[in-house]
Amino acid sequence: MSTAYTVGLLVAVAGLIIGFMAIVRERDDLHRILLTDLAEVLALVLIALVATDLAEALILPGLVVGISELMAVSEVYIAKEGLQKPHIEPAFHIEVMDSAPGILALILVAYGIVLSGFTGGAVAAVGAVFYFMCRDHAEQFELIETVSGYAWVIWIAAFFIFMFLPQYWLFAVMMAGGAILLKVMAKMSLVGTMRGGSNV
């Protein structure tokens, strides 16, 4: 093993010791959640230290598992403390916010579909972000989740075509491209809903 790996390992272990000591000493539950998240980042550091392509591929599932555990524990914390979200008025409201979003969002989403893939998803998402920022978004939120779920299924189906029916690769590429468009758009459009509201 190289010296860089050993040194990195020592640094990570030192960080882990500090983090775990902080968790042991901390009494506030919210702070403990945050500290555990910090400790999880060090688990990713341990994987990243390997520094091969395989390690790179392992970072993402590790991160996803960490985040989903963090979300589960945070939900438990919210339920435990009986916390509720305060009602927030929108910061400002002007007339153009009623008329513009429909047209602009339509153009951007249509252009995004033409582009397809990551870029198209980003362009279409800008349209969706703009729409949700200007309009009330309480109803559309579940729709986005549904669309995002279907997009994921299409994406996985495309991968199965790659694996089992490689001769239909073009069809699979089209499916994956369309699904990525929907996924990126759904994820980014959540940014537009970040100004408070009942469902957020």
Add this chain to the structure above:
Amino acid sequence: MFNLPTGNIGGQELFVLEFGDIVNYFSPYTAALFVFALIFTVLAIVSRPERQVDIAFGGDAYGAKEVSIDLMRFQRFMAIACGLATLGAMVSGDVFNFTLFASLVGITNIGIVAAYRNRHVLNAAFQYGIVAMLATVPLFGGAAIILASTGTLSMWELFADGVAVPIIAKAFLVLGVMGEGMAPFYVAKAEITRAQGAPFILMVHVSSLLLFLRVIEIVISM
């Protein structure tokens, strides 16, 4: 001294399921664990929640606790997901996949336990959640150290005689699974066993028992 035949501690492979370079396998040992997990997953799917009876002390009055349909559906979903994650962990032929399935079992266990709106139960679920999150550090750390020292995560290669896995990686792996499978110890708290939902709570015990059995097989074989 003991002289275990470490090459085939779980017996010869019976069936191999290949996904590219990730090769899942059934040996007599893991197949037995798989069937056990499958039985309990089916039980979680078909069973109805238990309705507890409270008896008023000193009188002859009693009342049955209602289980709301939302709570029942959520717990059933989590129990089935926990069963599926356990099935995956049993047949996995890749160390990192095993660690991912183990942490998935941890997440679903939090879900099963946290479904009750009872402050004490939620407190226990929260403490367990913190432990399960911290356990991902040694879990993934162990897998990363195995990858760094041997260059592979496939159990097919790690179980071969020539490959030496450092003892610290094995210890990390066991420590991580201990953290993820910690739920029964929290479930043992009276508050949780008193809460309704008997068939689904069972899944917490089954999954962690099977995880322990499997990780011991992996660690001995490596």
